[in-house]
Each structure stands twice: as structure tokens, then as C-alpha cells.
Amino acid sequence: TIQVPDAAGKIIRQLNTHGFEAYAVGGCVRDSLLLRVPKDWDITTSAKPEQVKEIFARTVDTGILHGTVTVLMEHEAYEVTTYRIDGEYEDGRHPKSVEFTGNLLEDLKRRDFTINAMAYSERDGLVDAFGGVRDLEAGIIRCVGNPMDRFNEDALRILRAIRFSAQLGFEIERETSKAISAIAPNMEKVSKERIAVELTKLLLSDYPEKMSAVFESGIAPYVSRHFNTAKTGLFQLEKLKMLPSSKHVRWSGLLRFLDPKEAAGILKELKLDNDTVDQVKILSELWKNEIPASKPEIRKVMSRINAPLIDDLLNFQSVFLDGSYLEQLKTVRQYAGEIIDDGDCICLKDMAVTGRDLIQAGVKPGPQMGEILEALLNQVLKNPEHNSREYLLNYSKDLF
Ligand code: ATP
Ligand code: MG
Incomplete structure (x- = not known):
């Protein structure tokens, strides 16, 4: 075959x-x-x-x-x-x-x-x-030989066992599982980068709820001091699989009970790439806020994140918020689509006025410049029709 x-x-x-x-x-x-x-x-x-x-x-x-x-x-x-x-x-x-x-x-x-x-x-x-075929058929992860010895040799195998069980939807055989808990402290010897690789594969798999084994076996404290049962997403882990299988979304899902700084801190400790860390931080901040209701509020959110991330955010909310919010989320999705279709200004580079224009109008380069640009953007987010050179230069006069 x-x-x-x-x-x-x-x-x-x-x-x-x-x-x-x-x-x-x-x-x-x-x-x-x-x-x-x-x-x-x-x-x-x-x-x-x-x-x-x-x-x-x-x-x-x-x-x-x-x-x-x-x-x-x-x-x-x-x-x-x-x-x-x-x-x-x-x-x-x-x-x-x-x-x-x-x-x-x-x-x-x-x-x-x-x-x-x-x-x-x-x-x-x-x-x-x-007995590989037998275990494949039974859906079992089992060490070759004595599990205690095998995990003692190489502690990375502990995470590999859990990761394969998540990718394949397999159970970890009893002796293998007992050895994982017994050898857990050896996880200290596994580099943070390798831990991050395995945990990310686990999260992106078809059975991310198998992350529970990381907590139950006692290896969580070796992932990070802050990665403990009380605070992370042990609760309703099975919801993770409803999220799109992308790195920042699944990590955000797992860490959704932490405050955004703490979540980012864990990921930095694990040496995940900066993009992922930033996106997780933004997503964890946003999803806890009230759902934006009006177009100005939605533009405001969109100004902070890129277009795909708004979709992630909505996915996130529809998974973790209860059903009564679904109508509201549908409206947000519709508004977000309209904002994009209409080409509303949602970032500095879409603005009709640049820093150079402001310098010509007499603003001195420096921190004040940033504040003025920010204020102009806020104005435009509230009201896209105000995104004209004339209006904004005029408006900026009141600011300096
Ligand atoms: P993947 O689909 O994730 O690549 P894989 O089984 O090919 O899964 P690899 O990490 O590519 O995994 O390793 C290839 C093979 O080498 C494994 O199937 C296994 O036989 C062996 N192997 C890899 N890492 C270890 C390890 N830490 N200890 C013992 N054997 C290992
Ligand atoms: Mg391979």
C-alpha cells in the first residue's frame, strides 16, 4: 500500500x-x-x-x-x-x-x-x-523500549509524545504516560526554542485540546514559570480547534485568560518571532474589550491591526463569546467589509496630509508632530469625509 x-x-x-x-x-x-x-x-x-x-x-x-x-x-x-x-x-x-x-x-x-x-x-x-502497525491501528503513542529510559535519554521526546498525540488524535499509552510525569523535571534541559516548536505544532494540530497533557503531566512549569494551570486556557480547551489553524490565533486562544503583557512575556521567553508576539498581544487586548458597535469604533480598531487580524478577532469572538453576540459580530463583519470597500482611511499612510505637509505649514519636527498626526488620524477615523488636505491642514492649525 x-x-x-x-x-x-x-x-x-x-x-x-x-x-x-x-x-x-x-x-x-x-x-x-x-x-x-x-x-x-x-x-x-x-x-x-x-x-x-x-x-x-x-x-x-x-x-x-x-x-x-x-x-x-x-x-x-x-x-x-x-x-x-x-x-x-x-x-x-x-x-x-x-x-x-x-x-x-x-x-x-x-x-x-x-x-x-x-x-x-x-x-x-x-x-x-x-508493533508499530498494532499501535497505529489502536491509536496509541508508545515508546520503543523502556519509557523511563527513553525519556531520560532525551527529554524532548516528552513533548514529541504529546505533540504526536495531538496531530494524530492518539492516546498516550499508560506506561509511557506515567514515565512522562516521572521524568517531567528533565524538561529543564530542553531549549526554549525546541519547546516552542513542539507546542506550536501541538496548537496547530487537529486536536489542540491535547494541550491538557502538558498541564496534567506537570511539564507546564518547565515551559514557563507563568504557564500554569490556574491562568491559561485549560478551561474549554476543546474550543481551540474551532479557531483557524494559525500560529498567533491559536496561541492567543490558549493564553486568553492572561493579561496581554503576560501572554506576550511567555511567548518572548519561548523566543517566538516578534510578529507572532505582537499579534498575540494585540488580539488578547482587543478581544476582551467590548465589541465595537459603530463604524468609527471599528475603524479605530482597524487602525491598530491589519485587515486579516480583524477577521481573526471576529473568529475569536465568535468562538469564545456566547451565541447572543453572533448578530452583533455579523454587523461588525459587514461594517468592516464596507470600510475596506469604501477605502476609508484607517492608517497614517492613507491620510491626505503627511508629516512633510505639516512641516511646510510650520510644525516643528519632533514629538509634537507625532501627536498632531495622531490627532488628525483620530479625526478621520471618526469621519472619513474629513480626509482632505484642506480640512486637515485647517484643523491642524487649532492643534499647534
Ligand atoms: P514530522 O511529520 O513531524 O516530520 P517525523 O516522524 O518525520 O514527523 P522527525 O522529527 O522528522 O519526525 O524525525 C524523523 C524520525 O526520526 C522520527 O520518525 C523518529 O523515528 C526519529 N526521531 C526524531 N526525533 C527523535 C528523538 N528525539 N528521539 C528518537 N527518535 C527520534
Ligand atoms: Mg519528518
Whole structure:
């Protein structure tokens, strides 16, 4: 049933021709069996990196020390990694060394979960040594081997377990789940960036309510000191999936009970990009305010955020406010559409008067300039007809 892409199949066959074993492995096998489209196809092989490089014309040394060579084939890039055994883990995150091996089973054994530890090739079929198919069918995330050991080796696997359970809608197997709680303090060793990547994937998934596991297992305090049960969106987590699957909206949804500064603080701590942090901050401020009712009020809100964000805000409100607001939100949506269609001025750059015009009219550059422009914009937001040079220059005379 697994359909290996032509180019990947070619790489595997070519390795076979040279006397090496080779398989598609990990996420692509899992996703194919679930009838999902794999993001990328990783290949695992008994060939050493040097041998891989000799066989293929175009390669890139991606992670030679860990056995990974990227092979370029038919305009696609495939990571080809030598069978390996991870050495002792010293810092709760990374193996001290890796050792290459000729044995596929040893390579599969180092992988995190049974559903991620399967290999497939057209020639040899599916290799499933740890019950991956059984767990896929049952919808279970289970460690390969002893869960305590596996989470002790690498604490990132804790978050990966929860993230996969959210992406696939799976349950975490009991022993695996118990080990997560037991090893939770090791989360301290995982970098904030990696935590952010996993949590974002979790939030954007089909089952974001699985975020509950982050709180229940006791790893939340290692995400951030402020990321605790009392304040965040544990309440009605299942509503998150009704929001569009975009980063700032889902994060805002999760953090909607925090004050905007606190929410932004957590995201900064997690080193999320500034755009996301800013948008979350604005959304968390706005959604708590009263729903804007009149066109001037709506223009005012729109002046602070970009057009897509107003849509986000309305989505947000229709998910989290009760049904009695729906009519009101419909009106806001309609007004917002009209404001855009009519080309009403909603930001400084739409204004009929610029800073330069004001300088010519005698305003000195400096803080006062900003205040005047702001006052003019406010005037125009209230009344779009006032957006003419003549009116605004005249109006500005009263201001300085
Ligand atoms: P995704 O669709 O998110 O890419 P994936 O399963 O391909 O899922 P990757 O992070 O791309 O995940 O890793 C590829 C494979 O490498 C995994 O399927 C798993 O077998 C193995 N792997 C990745 N990270 C770890 C880890 N921290 N510990 C053990 N094995 C891992
Ligand atoms: Mg992958």
C-alpha cells in the first residue's frame, strides 16, 4: 500500500544495487500507513556516509557526524542516514557519540515511538519490529523500549509524545504516560526554542485540546514559570480547534485568560518571532474589550491591526463569546467589509496630509508632530469625509 515517490525509490534501488540495504523510515512510513501525505521521505541505509557520497552524483554533507547525507535526485532532496546506534546520553538531550551499525533493527530501536520505528522498501516490504502497525491501528503513542529510559535519554521526546498525540488524535499509552510525569523535571534541559516548536505544532494540530497533557503531566512549569494551570486556557480547551489553524490565533486562544503583557512575556521567553508576539498581544487586548458597535469604533480598531487580524478577532469572538453576540459580530463583519470597500482611511499612510505637509505649514519636527498626526488620524477615523488636505491642514492649525 505504501507508495514511495519515484526519486526516493530510485535512491533506495541504487543503494541496493551497490550491495547496501536501504529503506524509507520513520514519519513517512507512519503517515503513509495512515493514508496521510508524508511531509518528507527519510531514507535509512547500511551504507556509510562516504559510501553514499560515492554512489550519488549530487550530495550535500548535512550532518556527516550523525551519518546524514542529503542526496539530490530529480530536483528533490532526500536525507539519507546511515543505520546508527546512539551512544550514551549525557545531558538529557543529546547522545555523546553515535556509532554506525549494519543492523537495521538497531537503528529502529533508537527511535522514539513504535509508530515512528518502522521501515519500508519495495524490495523488502514493511519492517515493523516493535508493533508499530498494532499501535497505529489502536491509536496509541508508545515508546520503543523502556519509557523511563527513553525519556531520560532525551527529554524532548516528552513533548514529541504529546505533540504526536495531538496531530494524530492518539492516546498516550499508560506506561509511557506515567514515565512522562516521572521524568517531567528533565524538561529543564530542553531549549526554549525546541519547546516552542513542539507546542506550536501541538496548537496547530487537529486536536489542540491535547494541550491538557502538558498541564496534567506537570511539564507546564518547565515551559514557563507563568504557564500554569490556574491562568491559561485549560478551561474549554476543546474550543481551540474551532479557531483557524494559525500560529498567533491559536496561541492567543490558549493564553486568553492572561493579561496581554503576560501572554506576550511567555511567548518572548519561548523566543517566538516578534510578529507572532505582537499579534498575540494585540488580539488578547482587543478581544476582551467590548465589541465595537459603530463604524468609527471599528475603524479605530482597524487602525491598530491589519485587515486579516480583524477577521481573526471576529473568529475569536465568535468562538469564545456566547451565541447572543453572533448578530452583533455579523454587523461588525459587514461594517468592516464596507470600510475596506469604501477605502476609508484607517492608517497614517492613507491620510491626505503627511508629516512633510505639516512641516511646510510650520510644525516643528519632533514629538509634537507625532501627536498632531495622531490627532488628525483620530479625526478621520471618526469621519472619513474629513480626509482632505484642506480640512486637515485647517484643523491642524487649532492643534499647534
Ligand atoms: P514530522 O511529520 O513531524 O516530520 P517525523 O516522524 O518525520 O514527523 P522527525 O522529527 O522528522 O519526525 O524525525 C524523523 C524520525 O526520526 C522520527 O520518525 C523518529 O523515528 C526519529 N526521531 C526524531 N526525533 C527523535 C528523538 N528525539 N528521539 C528518537 N527518535 C527520534
Ligand atoms: Mg519528518
